[in-house]
Amino acid sequence: LLRCDLSLRLAVQLYRAGPVGLLHADRQLLTGASEAAMMMLHIPDVLTSEEAADLRARLLAAPWVDGNATSGAGAAQAKRNRQLPEDGEAARAAQQVVSSALTESATFLSAALPHTIFPPLFNRYGVGETFGLHVDNAVRYHAATGARIRTDLSATLFLTPPEEYDGGELIVEDNSGMQSHKYPAGSLLLYPSTTLHRVAEVTRGERVSCFMWLQSLVADNAAREMLFDLDQSVQTLSADRGATDAEVLKLTQLYHNLVRRWAQS
Numbered sequence: 001l002l003r004c005d006l007s008l009r010l011a012v013q014l015y016r017a018g019p020v021g022l023l024h025a026d027r028q029l030l031t032g033a034s035e036a037a038m039m040m041l042h043i044p045d046v047l048t049s050e051e052a053a054d055l056r057a058r059l060l061a062a063p064w065v066d067g068n069a070t071s072g073a074g075a076a077q078a079k080r081n082r083q084l085p086e087d088g089e090a091a092r093a094a095q096q097v098v099s100s101a102l103t104e105s106a107t108f109l110s111a112a113l114p115h116t117i118f119p120p121l122f123n124r125y126g127v128g129e130t131f132g133l134h135v136d137n138a139v140r141y142h143a144a145t146g147a148r149i150r151t152d153l154s155a156t157l158f159l160t161p162p163e164e165y166d167g168g169e170l171i172v173e174d175n176s177g178m179q180s181h182k183y184p185a186g187s188l189l190l191y192p193s194t195t196l197h198r199v200a201e202v203t204r205g206e207r208v209s210c211f212m213w214l215q216s217l218v219a220d221n222a223a224r225e226m227l228f229d230l231d232q233s234v235q236t237l238s239a240d241r242g243a244t245d246a247e248v249l250k251l252t253q254l255y256h257n258l259v260r261r262w263a264q265s
């Protein structure tokens with residue numbers, strides 16, 4: 001129901017409300033006795049496999065540096081990978097590709113309700129490379145733009161087909177334990193930045209991916225997840241009954257009024 005306009009680099013503004021078609025997405029919702037719901041959302045086809053292959057080829061042709069360029073002090077000890085220099089030509093071009101793909105993903109926008117997206121970064125893990133268990137820094141500062149964000153959500157966009165490498169799973173801890181994630185090229189995993197997570201060691205081939213952090217309009221994971229649920233149902237009802245159906249309108253009103261209550265702009 002909320003459409004966001006992701007500008008090229010960072011700023012995200014709401015510009016209109018209107019029906020957006022929600023795409024298929026696999027969702028793992030795990031609710032613990034004492035903790036709020038914690039959603040991991042796999043969003044397929046953010047890029048087509050061809051777009052992912054093209055992006056990967058262009059990335060691999062560029063110069064790479066040690067991955068600890070963006071690490072916090074704790075993470076640096078656990079990280080062994082390489083990263084594209086964030087202000088290089090290749091990274092900027094790739095950021096445009098990813099930003100526009102995110103803008104077009106109704107599922108991503110509905111689930112993340114992005115306020116500000118830290119410019120996407122790109123990394124690669126060859127054989128023997130890994131990123132040990134860590135939590136992402138709560139605040140990220142982008143030197144080039146001076147933007148500072150609170151990291152509510154983390155996302156990994158997989159760029160290498162899973163059959164081309166062994167290991168390299170993204171392993172995220174949720175309320176029921178460690179969950180392993182490995183998806184087709186072009187798929188995105190969205191997960192709360194509050195989680196402990198790691199990247200398993202690659203034992204064959206190479207894993208290239210894009211990762212990013214974002215500040216959501218709705219900081220609270222549980223509130224954001226309820227909005228996502230409501231949005232999904234309204235979209236389904238709207239497709240059946242039409243957007244001007246009286247009950248659809250009431251639920252749309254409810255959705256927007258909950259966003260008004262919970263969003264921090």
Ligand code: NI
Nearest residue numbers: 134135136197
């Ligand atoms: Ni991380």
